[in-house]
Amino acid sequence: MDSDLAEQSCGRGVSGATITFVLRIFFGTDDLDRIRVAERPDMSMELSLSVHGLVSGRCDPRFLDWRNRLRASWNPRTALLFDLYTPTAIPEFLAVRRDPGATESATAEAPPEPLRDHLRSVGGVRQLSAFARGVAAGDQRARKLLGNVTADYQTRAIDPYRRQIETIVTTEHGRRRRITEPDQVLGSLHPALSWRRPVLSFPLAGGCRHDIRLDGRGLLLQPCVFGPRRPVIARFEDPRQQPVLLYPARIGGPLQPEVEPTPSRTLTALLGHTRAAALEAIAAHGPCSTKDLAAVLDISTASASEHATVLAESGLTSKDRTGRTVTHRPTPLGRALLAGRVPEAE
Known part of the structure; x- marks a missing residue:
């Protein structure tokens, strides 16, 4: 997401990830002991964030080659995914699996409640398209189309870059793993974050504030390749889930596709x-x-x-x-x- 747009808004989806930077996260003693840095990329979130970058028109030079290659093989049906986004919320039900066929099935068969909740929040921002209404209503043809489009986008935008994405994230995990103290981890995570025990905050203008209390759930720190240049909070609304703070991993250079050997x-x-x-x-x-x-x-x-x-x-x-x-x-x-x-x- 464009950082200027991010600072102007603090909306949130009912069940989707919320892209908001006016935020305070309150830690308890147990929460500090339950901080961990993800060892591997969350490919589902990488896909969702990459689509959001296209929706927002974010022009990050690190992704210029990626965008050009994607444009050269663009499938017009991919634009249907844009109907699932707002400037501040992204869907979390787009499931990525190693096998695109499994991606298609997992996305088409996603639990209906979080899907409906997310699209209800999208409908609060703008009128839903016919495709989005069909997905929200549980129409089988629309759900199958959603799975098919997601799988097709995965093969073009994610799969050729898997190895590089995995290397970037595992390298970031190794870098953070060497820092043993939670205060050091949180204090050095990103320049936009301010850590003053027990509160991790996003200090921004605009006067909009949203507070999250971890209440013993801890926090997963997820390095991301396709995320915006500032952190994103996700999966915090369900008290049974561990919230995830997605933050931009260090990318040494432009993403380059690598053709992985596939079975005959x-x-x-x-x-x-x-x-x-x-x-x-x-x-x-x-x-x-x-x-x-x-x-x-x-x-x-x-x-x-x-x-x-x-x-x-x-x-x-x-x-x-x-x-x-x-x-x-x-x-x-x-x-x-x-x-x-x-x-x-x-």
Whole structure:
């Protein structure tokens, strides 16, 4: 979001993330002990923030190449996503998964209540489009279209930059991890933030104020690549959720796409996209734990365990257990399948 617009407004969505900089966050003693810096990027939030940058017309030179490449492959239907935004609120129900097909399903099947609440807040700012009204009403065609458009945008705007985004965020995590004292972490997080125990504040003009009390929930500090140059608060309205403070990670230079190797069509047809990707990940990173496999594939640990079990039962990988940790490695048959050949009989 353009910083001038941010300072002029302090609106908030009912359930979406709120882009507001006139804010005070009150910490209790337990909250300071529950501060943590995210180890990996939140790709769903990266996608949502990247769309918001397009909606707001933010001209950040770091993203010039990214915007030009996106413009060259622009799908006009992507503009439907713009109907879900206001200058101060972004949707949190656009789900990104490693497999675009899973992204499509997860977004189309998002829980209806937060989706309706967010679009109700959008409707309070401007008239909803026919597409947004259909999504809010739970129309299956509109929901399916939402999933399809989100998945298509992911393949153009997020997937080619995944590795660079992950490197930027993990580097930021390592930098912050070396600072052990909560006061030092909060005090050095961003120039726009002011930390005076027990209050973290966004000191801005305009007279608008919003207070958040963590009440033992702690705070997740999430470095972001596509976020605005100032922090954003999200997921704070539900008392059962840990609030997230998204802040801009250091980006050394412009984003550059990297073509990651993808499973062959034959292998994908044989195993399915996610399972083929799991076999390739185990071959590339193995021996790797189930948790590591889940992180690489951007899926749950339970799903990673299920895919790894099927691969092991098929003789494509092997499993070793040390205590509670299970590690996976490719078998000769698995490597041969990845290489597109059949191993010789012994």
